[in-house]
Amino acid sequence: xxxxxxxxxxxxxxxxxxxxxxxxxxxxxxxxxxxxxxxxxxxxxxxxxxxxxxxxxxxxxxxxxxxxxxxxxxxxxxxxxxxxxxxxxxxxxxxxxxxxxxxxxxxxxxxx
Amino acid sequence: xxxxxxxxxxxxxxxxxxxxxxxxxxxxxxxxxxxxxxxxxxxxxxxxxxxxxxxxxxxxxxxxxxxxxxxxxxxxxxxxxxxxxxxxxxxxxxxxxxxxxxxxxxxxxxxx
Numbered sequence: 001x002x003x004x005x006x007x008x009x010x011x012x013x014x015x016x017x018x019x020x021x022x023x024x025x026x027x028x029x030x031x032x033x034x035x036x037x038x039x040x041x042x043x044x045x046x047x048x049x050x051x052x053x054x055x056x057x058x059x060x061x062x063x064x065x066x067x068x069x070x071x072x073x074x075x076x077x078x079x080x081x082x083x084x085x086x087x088x089x090x091x092x093x094x095x096x097x098x099x100x101x102x103x104x105x106x107x108x109x110x111x112x
Numbered sequence: 113x114x115x116x117x118x119x120x121x122x123x124x125x126x127x128x129x130x131x132x133x134x135x136x137x138x139x140x141x142x143x144x145x146x147x148x149x150x151x152x153x154x155x156x157x158x159x160x161x162x163x164x165x166x167x168x169x170x171x172x173x174x175x176x177x178x179x180x181x182x183x184x185x186x187x188x189x190x191x192x193x194x195x196x197x198x199x200x201x202x203x204x205x206x207x208x209x210x211x212x213x214x215x216x217x218x219x220x221x222x223x224x
Contacts, residue, residue: 034212043116043202043215090155097168099145100204100213102155 002027004093004103012109019063019078021106023091026072032094033074035065038105039087047089050074061085086110113138116205116216124222130191133219137184137205144186145213146178149200158201161186162208190221198223 007022025031032051036044048059055067065076074091088107092100117136125131137144146158157170161180178188184205190197200220204213 036215041217041220043217044204046212046214049212092155095157097157097160098143099157099160099168099170100147100155101157102147104154 002031002093002095002101004091004101006089006091006103006106008106009104010107010109012111013081014111015083016080019076019081019085019108021076021089021091021108023065023074023076023103024072025074025091025093027093029096033065033067034092034094034100035059035063035074035076036090036092037087038090044090047076065091081108081110083110083112116203116214118201118203118216118219120219121217122220122222124224125193126224127193127195129193130189131193131221132187132189133201133203133221135186135188135203135205135216137186137203138214141205141207141214142184143206143208143213144180144184145204145206146186146188147202147204148172149202149218150198155202158188193223195223197221 003026005024034049035047038044048057050067058064090105092102095101119134143162145160149155160168164180175191180186200218202218204215206213
């Protein structure tokens with residue numbers, strides 16, 4: 001079965017510090033992976049996507065993610081956190097039905 | 113390009129009633145997917161429509177249904193509302209397959 005596990009339901013960092021949000025997946029076929037961000041009372045905004053073209057994927061707002069097949073991971077990073085990065089982050093997997101399979105999400109807090 | 117729009121944004125209904133939510137996809141997108149987001153269950157796939165046909169369906173009871181029109185606009189209907197149906201309902205559109213989906217702002221449904 002395909003699944004996603006996001007490690008850490010809450011992550012807190014200081015402004016200017018490195019952001020690292022962890023995502024592991026389980027899939028018997030080559031995965032399509034995404035990172036989305038959700039601000040309160042809003043929909044999900046696509047940050048970046050992995051579709052096997054390159055293992056290091058750059059997204060919007062300074063975020064990037066590295067696909068590691070050996071570790072079945074797709075962690076999201078940003079070198080320097082900004083207050084506006086505070087939100088909930090999801091890394092869904094493209095499911096065999098064409099749907100997105102979501103994990104529980106990680107809420108990122110940024111301290112001044 | 114205009115993004116995905118959903119109407120209404122907020123809705124309050126009583127148990128036993130039915131409700132219809134509407135979604136207009138990004139122009140040119142033919143696939144529309146629906147998701148339910150709750151604090152307890154997270155984001156769960158409801159169904160996906162492509163060219164007016166339901167291609168995929170998640171694990172929800174028959175009270176949840178949908179349809180898609182020739183202009184790709186989609187509606188979902190929930191009959192005999194239960195308290196547990198209170199959720200944020202998100203619509204997402206994509207060009208062809210259901211990957212790389214673009215989400216609308218959601219409809220917040222409260223059932224009392």
